[in-house]
Structures are given as C-alpha cells and as structure tokens.
Amino acid sequence: MSARPGVCARTAAESRRRHFTGLRRFPARLVSVGDAVASFNPVYGQGMSSATLHASCLSSYLTGSADFDGVARDFFNLEHMVVDAAWAVSAGGDAGRLDAANGVEVPEPVRQQRAALGRVVAATLIDGTVARVFNDVSYMLRHPATLGDPELLERAGAALGAKSH
Known part of the structure; x- marks a missing residue:
C-alpha cells in the first residue's frame, strides 16, 4: 500500500484473530503466522512480539517431530498459546474500554x-x-x-x- 506524500497510512485500531487449531482440512506443508493469524490494536504493541513468538513456535515445530505430510496441528497448537497470551493483553484492554463506552453490564x-x-x-x-x-x-x-x-x-x-x- 502506498500513501500520498505527507499522508500517513491508516492503521487498524482493532484486533482480529483467525483460529487454525480446529481445522479438519488444511494443506500439508503450509502454516500461517503473524498478522495472518492475529493482528492487534497497535496501541498495545503486541504485533511484532507475537509474530516473533510465532517464528519461535515454527522453529520448535520444524526441529521437533514435525509431520510434513499432514496438517501442522502441533504447530497451530503451539501458536495458539502465544496468540492467547497476546490476545489477553490487547483484546482484553479493548473490551474494557468498549464495555465502559457502550454501557455494557x-x-x-x-x-x-x-x-x-x-x-x-x-x-x-x-x-x-x-x-x-x-x-x-x-x-x-x-x-x-x-x-x-x-x-x-x-x-x-x-x-x-x-x-x-
């Protein structure tokens, strides 16, 4: 994406998450990492840290007993734990702010x-x-x-x- 000179590119101030742990069918030798799995409201600064930990999960998976002919379930389970932790900080903070703003009980x-x-x-x-x-x-x-x-x-x-x- 290119921005016009002098105009800042707009970032999404929201959190999004995609779950891969429950997939029954997924191509072998393919994984998703970083923003493809979870993107976070940038105010919390979790995106790069989360992506780095995804890479660490991938390293553990690849150097372990990975099944390259099947769905990378073990990898997705490792990654899920990382995303849960980042999600607790980012989406949890957003939930508190939004609950207060919207009068949610x-x-x-x-x-x-x-x-x-x-x-x-x-x-x-x-x-x-x-x-x-x-x-x-x-x-x-x-x-x-x-x-x-x-x-x-x-x-x-x-x-x-x-x-x-």
Missing part, C-alpha cells in the same frame, strides 16, 4: 479481575518490582496470568496502602 468476576489489574497498574508507579512484572507481561516476556499471582496482587495492595498513609 460486566459480570462480577470480570469486574473483579479488571479492578485487580487496575491496582497492579497503579502500583507500577510506586513499586519497581510490580512495574518490572507488568512490563515483562507487556513485552510478552511473561504470560498475562502472571498479573493475577497472589503475591504480586498482595505486593501491589501493600504499595498502594503505603501510599495512602
């Missing part, structure tokens, strides 16, 4: 999860350890489930409690 467990994440985010300004863990998740060096670790939540609560005294 959010189930209690989701509200609690979002409130806990809000406390972690607030604590990143006070506690360096919480900030490092949050950054590691943002940079896709750790899984998003790390942010729900009870020790991290306790540390974030303590940091915020110390600030309010």
